[in-house]
Amino acid sequence: MRTLPRMPKATHPIVSQEFTVTPKFAFERLDHYLIRQQVHPSRTFLQRLIKEGDIRVNGLVVKPHYKIRPGDRLVCRIPTPTPLDLVPEPIPLDVLYEDSALIVLNKPAGLVMHPAPGHYTGTLVHALLAHCKDLSGIGGRERPGLVHRLDKDTSGVVVVAKTDSAHRSLSLQFKNHSIRKQYQALVVGRLRKNSGTIDLAIGRDRWERKKISHRTARPREAKTVYRVIERFAAATRVEVLPQTGRTHQIRVHFASLQHPVLGDRVYGGRPAILESVPADRQMLHAERLGFIHPEHRDYVEFSAPLPADMERALEILRHSPAPS
DSSP: OBOOOOOOOOSSOEEEEEEEOOGGGTTOBHHHHHHHTTSOSOHHHHHHHHHTTSEEETTBBOOTTOBOOTTOEEEEEEEOOOOOOOOOOOOOOOEEEEOSSEEEEEEOTTOOSSOBTTBSSSOHHHHHHHHOSSOOOTTOSSSTTBSOOOOTTOEEEEEEESSHHHHHHHHHHHHTTOSEEEEEEEEESOOSSSEEEEEOOBEEBSSOTTSEESSBSSOBOOEEEEEEEEEOSSEEEEEEEESSOOTTHHHHHHHHTTOOBTTOTTTTOOOGGGTTSOOSSOOEEEEEEEEEOTTTOOEEEEEOOOOHHHHHHHHHHHTOOOOO
16 A cells, blocks of 8 residues: 555546445455445546545555455545536437336437447437436446446336436446346357357457357356247247346357347357348347335336337248248
8 A cells, every 4th residue: 555645636527425334244355335325336447536535444545455454444435527628419219117217218229339349420329418308427438327238239127217216216227237237139050959058158259359259258147037929930029128237248159059030140140040030130039127116226127129120020930830
């Protein structure tokens, strides 16, 4: 540990919090403890504040992995969200539910969640800024209100926080895997089992950095439960319940079974035998989302019907002859 001069005066509003460590949390990592105390939902953000001296232990700057001790006095100076400089865009939204704390949407396939290289306009965030005048900024300058995401070409239910307290509550629920997520997918080939669990740790691929796979230097636990709804000549319709929320998890897990999601260009979901089935994107839909409401604390659940392109694909599959 090292002693630094007094914290410089901030140029934007600061929220100060103080904690005294009790024996119950002795020798827990500092960054883990701060998340448990709901100082902020992002461990990466907290680690940066610790390194920069905005979070101190007994007046000293420590490492994020510092093991706290009974009696340690923690002082946290958390900068409030900075004003957004994104320009709101009047993009139509399919609103499933909205109140003062959150908004639940049915995201169409093709809509990018937040600004990123190649997509600096026309995102869900731009649409939200035009729709919500009181959107939470705690998710960051580029991701205000966002607590989770769907891939660009995945459709379905998304929840967005409108207040900082709702953002913290929902983020913690996602982190604890207590949110109920249900998807529907069309996968290539006929799954043999009626149901199953895919338990395969995944992470950034060692050789193809834009892909996620089990061939990774940093594997993270990933578990997906599925149930067959309908079988066709060369495809299967499944209900999917991801137990974790890793990037591309459902797509990678079914590809690992040699049954990639139909239409998935990245993970091989378009064999010649299914060329007659329209699938201009991965046939994956976030059908249902359930969680504890951040304000009234009741369990709530929202659903979105299958989009037209998936319904069309299903109709064609139902009338397709068996392969020779």
